[in-house]
Amino acid sequence: MKRILGAIALLVATALAVPAWAVEEDGYQLWMRYRPLDRAAQARLDASAIIYQGAASPTVNAAIGELQRATKGWAGHAAPLRSGLQDGAIVLATPANAPQLAAQIDGLKTLGAEGYALKRLKLQGRRITLIAANTDIGLLYGSFAWLRAAGSGAALDKLDERSAPKLQLRVLNHWDNLDRTVERGYAGESIWDWWALPEVRDRRYIDYARANASLGINGAVLNNVNSKAEILTAPWIAKAAAVADVLRPYGIRVYLSARFSTPLELKETATADPLAPEVAAWWRRKADEIYRAIPDFGGFLVKANSEGQPGPQDYHRSHADGANMLAQALAPHKGIVMWRAFVYAAEKPVDRARQAYDEFKPLDGSFAPNVMVQVKNGAIDFQPREPFHPLFGAMKHTPLMMEFQITKEYLGFATHLAYLGPLFQETLRSDTRQREGGWTVAQVLEEGAGPAGLTGMAGVANIGSSRTWSGSHFDQANWYAFGRLAWNPQASARHIAQEWAAQTFPPAAAKDITDMMMMSREAVVNYMTPLGLHHLMGTGHHHGPAPWVDDLGRPDWNPVYYHKADRKGVGFDRTAGGSGALAQYAPELARRWSDPRSTPPELLLWFHHLPWTYAMPSGRDLWTELVAHYDLGVSQADELRKRWAKLRPMIDAERFEDVSTLLDKQYKEALWWRDASVAYFQSVSGLPLPAGVRAPERSLEEYKRQRFPFAPGRG
Ligand code: BDP
Numbered sequence: 001m002k003r004i005l006g007a008i009a010l011l012v013a014t015a016l017a018v019p020a021w022a023v024e025e026d027g028y029q030l031w032m033r034y035r036p037l038d039r040a041a042q043a044r045l046d047a048s049a050i051i052y053q054g055a056a057s058p059t060v061n062a063a064i065g066e067l068q069r070a071t072k073g074w075a076g077h078a079a080p081l082r083s084g085l086q087d088g089a090i091v092l093a094t095p096a097n098a099p100q101l102a103a104q105i106d107g108l109k110t111l112g113a114e115g116y117a118l119k120r121l122k123l124q125g126r127r128i129t130l131i132a133a134n135t136d137i138g139l140l141y142g143s144f145a146w147l148r149a150a151g152s153g154a155a156l157d158k159l160d161e162r163s164a165p166k167l168q169l170r171v172l173n174h175w176d177n178l179d180r181t182v183e184r185g186y187a188g189e190s191i192w193d194w195w196a197l198p199e200v201r202d203r204r205y206i207d208y209a210r211a212n213a214s215l216g217i218n219g220a221v222l223n224n225v226n227s228k229a230e231i232l233t234a235p236w237i238a239k240a241a242a243v244a245d246v247l248r249p250y251g252i253r254v255y256l257s258a259r260f261s262t263p264l265e266l267k268e269t270a271t272a273d274p275l276a277p278e279v280a281a282w283w284r285r286k287a288d289e290i291y292r293a294i295p296d297f298g299g300f301l302v303k304a305n306s307e308g309q310p311g312p313q314d315y316h317r318s319h320a321d322g323a324n325m326l327a328q329a330l331a332p333h334k335g336i337v338m339w340r341a342f343v344y345a346a347e348k349p350v351d352r353a354r355q356a357y358d359e360f361k362p363l364d365g366s367f368a369p370n371v372m373v374q375v376k377n378g379a380i381d382f383q384p385r386e387p388f389h390p391l392f393g394a395m396k397h398t399p400l401m402m403e404f405q406i407t408k409e410y411l412g413f414a415t416h417l418a419y420l421g422p423l424f425q426e427t428l429r430s431d432t433r434q435r436e437g438g439w440t441v442a443q444v445l446e447e448g449a450g451p452a453g454l455t456g457m458a459g460v461a462n463i464g465s466s467r468t469w470s471g472s473h474f475d476q477a478n479w480y481a482f483g484r485l486a487w488n489p490q491a492s493a494r495h496i497a498q499e500w501a502a503q504t505f506p507p508a509a510a511k512d513i514t515d516m517m518m519m520s521r522e523a524v525v526n527y528m529t530p531l532g533l534h535h536l537m538g539t540g541h542h543h544g545p546a547p548w549v550d551d552l553g554r555p556d557w558n559p560v561y562y563h564k565a566d567r568k569g570v571g572f573d574r575t576a577g578g579s580g581a582l583a584q585y586a587p588e589l590a591r592r593w594s595d596p597r598s599t600p601p602e603l604l605l606w607f608h609h610l611p612w613t614y615a616m617p618s619g620r621d622l623w624t625e626l627v628a629h630y631d632l633g634v635s636q637a638d639e640l641r642k643r644w645a646k647l648r649p650m651i652d653a654e655r656f657e658d659v660s661t662l663l664d665k666q667y668k669e670a671l672w673w674r675d676a677s678v679a680y681f682q683s684v685s686g687l688p689l690p691a692g693v694r695a696p697e698r699s700l701e702e703y704k705r706q707r708f709p710f711a712p713g714r715g
Contacts, residue, residue, distance in 0.1 A: 024654045027468035030211050030476055031151070031503040032066075034073025042075045045150055046127070046157070048088030050079050054097040058249035059136035063092060063143040066210065070147050085126045090146065092139050093132045105132045105162070114216070114251070115164025116142030118149070120157055129159060137251040144214040152502035152510075163487075166446045169336075169372070169401065169456030170486035171219035171255065172212070173301060174463070178231065183224050184407050184713045186414035187464030187471035192222060198242035205243060208463070209250035215483025219253045221458075225303035225340065227257040229265040232286060241293040253298035255338070260302060260322060261310035262286075273315035274325035283329040291333045299335035300326055301374070301458075306343045319343075319359065320366040327368035336454065338401055339367075341375045341391060344556065351572075351579030352556040353379040357390050361584075365397035369452040374401040377427040379581070380562075382460075383534040384411050384525045385423070387603050390584035392441045393432030399454040402427075402445055402489075406478045407462035409542050409713065411524050414462070414471025416666045417640060417659075418524045419517035421481040421493030428489045433586035442489035457486040472662055473655055476504065477517060494518055509650040516643050519636060525602070527633025527670040528677075531626060532571070532606035535562040536677070541711030544669070545676040548704055563605070565684045569612055570622070571605035582607060612685050624690040626681065630674040631693070637663075637670035676703035 025033070037045070050067050052060060067090060068078035079090065093101035095108070102108055105117040116133040123130075131142040145163065150156060175183040176190035193202050212220070222240055223231050230236055244254040263269040263282040273279055290297050304311025304322055312322030323339040330337060344355040360373060367373065373395065378386025382405040392400060404424055411418040428442040448455040459482035462470045470476045480500045484491055494514065501513040528545070529536055536547040536559045550560040563570055574581040575594045582590045593599045596608045601617060604610070614622040641663035648656055675696035682689065683700050696703075 025652050026654060027473050027476070027658075028207075030207075030469060031480060031500055032070075032147070032210065032214060033503065034070045034151075036076065037074045044156060045071070045074060046088045046129070047071050047075070047079045047090050049082040049086055049090070051082055051085060051089045051091040051128075052097070053083050053093075053101075057136050059140050059251065060092065060097075062210070062213070062249050063131075063136075063140040066140075066147065067143055070150070074150075085124055085128060087127050089126065090129045090131060090143075091123075092143070093130060094134060094136065094139060101130065102132045104130055108132055108134060111138065111162060111164045114138055114141060114218070115162065116145060117162040118142060118146055118159045119161075120159045129156070140213055140251060141216055148214070148499065148503065152499045153507055165216055165487045166489060167455045167457050167486055168448075169219055169298075169454070169458075170215075170217050170483065171221060171298075171338075171401075171456060171458045172217060172406075172461040172463070172482075173221045173225065173257075173403070173458050174461045175224040175226075175407075176222065177224050178228055178236070182464055182713065183226060184405075184409040184460065185462075185464050186407065186713055187462060187469060187475070188466040189464060191463060191465050192239075192243065194236075194239055197239035201242055201246055204465075205246040209247045209252055211469075211479070212252055212483065213250040215480060216487040217483045218251050219255055219298050220247065220461075221255040221257055221301045221338075223257045225257050225301060226307075226309060227259040227303070229259050229262045231256055232258060232262050232290075233266065234289070237290055237293050244294045244297070248296065253296050254294060255298035255301055256290075258300040258302055258326065259310065260304045260312065261314075271315070272310060274312045274317050274322045275315070280325050280328065283326055287329040287333060287335065291335075297333065297335055299330050299337055299370075301338040301340070302326065303340045303342065305345075306340065318363060318366075320363045320371075323371045323373075324366075324368040327370045331368070331370050334370075336370045336372060337368075338372050338374045338456075338458065340403070341373050341389075342381075342403075349555075351574065351581050352561075353572075353574065354579060354581045354584065357394065357581075357584045360391060360398075361394055363398075364395045367398050367450070369450055370454070372399045372401040372454050372456060374403045374458055376403045376405075377424075380534055382410050384418075384521070384529050385426075385532070385602060386534065387606060388427045388430040388432070388441050390581075392430075392444050393434030393439055393586065394584070395449065396434075397449055399448045399450045399452070399456075400444065401454075401456040401458055402441070403458045403460070404482060405460040406482050407460055407713075408475070408478070410537055411521070411528075412666065412669065413543055413713065414466075414475050415662055416524060416669065417472075417474045417516070417520045417663060419474065419481070419493075419497060419520045420478045421485075421496050422518065422521045424481060424485050425493040428485065433588045445489055457482075457489065459483075459486070468658075473504070473659055474517070474520075474662075476500075505655075506650050509647050512643060512647060516640055520640060523633050523636035523640065523670070525633070526629045526636060527673045530629030530633070531601060531622075532603045533563055534606060535559055538708060538711075541708055541714055543708060543711050544706070545673045545680075545703070547677055547680045548700075564609055565681060567684065567686055569610050569614070570626075570681070570685075571609040572607070573609040574607045578609065612687060623681075623685060623687050627678055627690055627693055630678055634667075634670045634674045637667045641667055671697070672703075676700070679703060 072078040095102045116138045119130045133139045180189040261272040264272040305313040327337045341356045344352045375391045431438045477500045484496045497514045497517045502510040538544045538546040547559045612623040616625045679696040679700040
């Protein structure tokens with residue numbers, strides 16, 4: 001008996017001694033971990049019960065379920081569901097289910113269909129936390145907002161917050177193929193188990209929906225923009241409908257990428273010409289069929305006449321002709337078309353950066369009200385740094401949707417730590433100067449344009465079947481940051497990082513982790529493409545350096561096209577003397593950036609071809625400055641792993657090891673980028689290495705010889 005008691009005492013002591021965060025975690029819970037809190041923190045939660053009066057909808061049940069899951073995790077027992085007020089209750093109220101409670105919030109109506117208010121108050125002598133909204137989905141968003149506040153250490157006893165999304169459509173674009181591979185996916189295979197659908201609805205879809213709803217993401221395009229005709233056939237519509245059923249309670253609508261030539265490829269029409277009546281009629285029937293299966297279907301995303309995809313130009317019709325024909329089919333059902341502006345054609349010998357603007361600007365004002373033009377953040381292609389796309393602010397009569405890439409195709413896949421909050425923020429805060437007094441990209445998006453005033457933001461998802469969802473722990477933060485910025489494009493990347501870190505890792509480590517995150521993207525820019533260089537990545541897979549490549553089928557696939565380095569200098573001249581792309585920006589910006597001395601150094605070689613001897617603001621010449629940036633990138637990657645190592649006592653072993661291993665790999669690859677790039681640029685410039693600079697480890701030939709035929713994520 002004594003021995004048994006002793007053993008029990010030891011067990012209890014050990015259990016008490018092991019802090020909750022030390023328990024192994026594999027990242028599956030994302031930022032919704034709800035790990036046990038100490039007593040003081042439990043008391044601060046003050047969540048004795050959940051009050052909801054009336055019959056709960058599936059959406060309200062999702063809110064209650066989440067609050068219970070969290071309180072169970074944090075305090076050991078789930079807050080019970082009650083109907084009468086009590087001290088410490090979390091009260092969910094809409095004007096429909098509890099008008100008197102909802103009336104506690106002045107001007108609730110102004111928060112619209114998705115907004116919410118959180119407020120601590122005393123009611124009938126009871127201390128409560130009121131979560132009020134106009135609709136059930138607002139209650140779900142409000143519940144997640146309370147959980148976020150609780151999870152990131154906000155003062156819950158002083159809560160008084162109201163929030164409504166600034167953009168209507170907050171959509172993930174999955175580049176997921178029907179065979180479950182994911183184009184530019186580095187997190188395993190697609191989460192959509194198409195083969196098993198529609199009968200088998202993986203439970204993971206619910207967790208996916210919870211995570212998105214926690215951020216306010218309200219749409220998901222299920223399949224790749226490089227789409228297949230089959231996705232619009234009856235069996236696949238049934239599969240998409242099953243996914244839509246699971247996502248619906250969480251406020252998420254399903255969209256599909258449509259291949260423009262679908263009716264022709266399915267041999268149901270003789271052409272795909274958008275102006276042929278049989279084609280328009282086919283799409284109308286198809287839309288009707290889809291809406292019978294998915295009554296709240298969101299609409300189509302279309303990549304047309306881009307990188308070999310079919311489109312209206314195959315029939316000498318314009319992008320507007322194509323988009324409007326589809327829009328007409330969807331309009332009776334209130335669906336929309338998201339028509340991508342990512343176009344460039346090999347046949348045209350003009351600067352690739354110009355082409356989207358050249359094609360779309362003349363079409364401004366000619367799109368149907370339910371068409372949005374989806375524009376990538378920059379004019380080339382999701383590079384570590386690009387100036388904002390000149391279409392923002394220039395299309396005054398067309399609603400534009402931002403397209404960010406959350407998956408890190410060009411920023412080291414899921415193996416490098418690169419927090420994208422600062423990249424997204426940099427674009428959103430860029431001032432287009434298309435209006436007197438300033439007009440940032442975020443403001444352009446928020447204002448919308450066109451008769452229906454549609455607004456939205458899309459993010460190419462980084463989600464897959466990996467246990468971490470995103471391929472690494474830190475890549476979850478990019479999903480998180482996208483969602484938060486889609487809700488509020490003017491939010492701060494640092495604040496978002498802090499919020500994420502506090503919920504995802506032990507709060508004591510949150511500040512240091514935030515600092516690491518905030519430096520990570522610039523580190524990547526420095527060791528890959530400093531000073532405005534771009535598109536220097538390996539052919540096809542886009543991992544690793546290949547600035548020397550000059551032999552691909554079309555000029556604008558070759559890195560040499562983008563850096564134009566030779567004996568004399570480096571950089572792409574986009575001024576009036578060069579490609580003229582600068583003229584696509586507002587006159588004030590075009591003027592400022594046409595002079596290298598008033599161009600921000602980080603965009604210098606994007607807009608200018610300069611001699612290696614060009615004097616930089618730092619006093620160094622361009623060549624020395626370039627090498628210094630590569631060295632800085634390497635030391636920043638080194639700094640990241642050193643900072644992480646110091647956090648060991650605070651982080652659970654499994655996640656600590658996972659991150660350490662990746663940071664070591666990132667450092668090694670930063671060195672590789674630096675060495676290969678310096679070796680190459682030295683070979684073309686013919687200049688000696690600046691004094692005190694380390695020579696590349698291997699010869700240029702060795703870097704050139706490396707091949708990666710099995711790199712992940714290729715289409
Ligand atoms: C490029 C990707 C390619 C995509 C394309 C797109 O390399 O896989 O299909 O963008 O956005 O960045 O359509």
